[in-house]
Amino acid sequence: MRVAKKELSPEEAAKQVEAVLFSSGRWMSKQEISRVCRLKEKSVDEALAFLLKKYENSDTALELAHKKNDEWKLTVRQKYSESVRKVVPQTELNRSVIETLAVIAWKAPVLQSEVIKIRTNKAYDDIKKLEEEGFITKEKNGRTYLIRLSKKFYSYFEIESKEGLNQIIDNIKEKQEKKNQVQVVDEEQNKQQTIKAFSPEENSEKTNTNKES
DSSP states (O other): OOOOOOOHHHHHHHHHHHHHHHHOOSEEEEOOOOOHTTTTTTHHHHHHHHHHHHSSOOOOOOOEEEEETSSEEEEEEEGGGHHHHHHHOOOOOOHHHHHHHHHHHHSEEEEHHHHHHHHOTTHHHHHHHHHHHHEEEEEEEETEEEEOOOHHHHHOOOOOOSHHHHHHHHHHHHHHHHHHHHHHHHHHHHHHHHHHHHHHHHHHHHHHHHHHH
């Protein structure tokens, strides 16, 4: 059943749009705002214009940000972001998003197509989430995008520079190589034990032991 969309005054529509943007805490397109608020796009346009003027002329810690692709977000002004980061210890990133971010951090700057090749098509949503949260930036590169780590990434994870990140990655690689070496030794021991168990000499010894007993 299709729900009829409303056309409210800019002031009333602005209250609904403001509440939705505040609650979501993420970038939203005009189409999504229209759908969630059940407002006609004309009302959404008027509401956003009203809010934009309101926050530009208000002495408040919040601002209405927007992108060229017509996505909108109610967010904290840049000069207050450090204070917010101190009281919000972690962003709600699920395991899949964190794993995709790890791949990007490992290879950055990296083509989106390469990340997708490693993480499969599910990474498209992860990359979108990471861009929305400000951990990465994207720029067009041929048919794909070039992904870079943002200043927020380094600040959030308390990494001073790319060199500091490389040191962390090198430590991880070293630990992983040691782990792989142990795994190879274990696999070789298992292989030798398996070969020995089915060797003629081993079977002969077992037969002789059985006969003696």
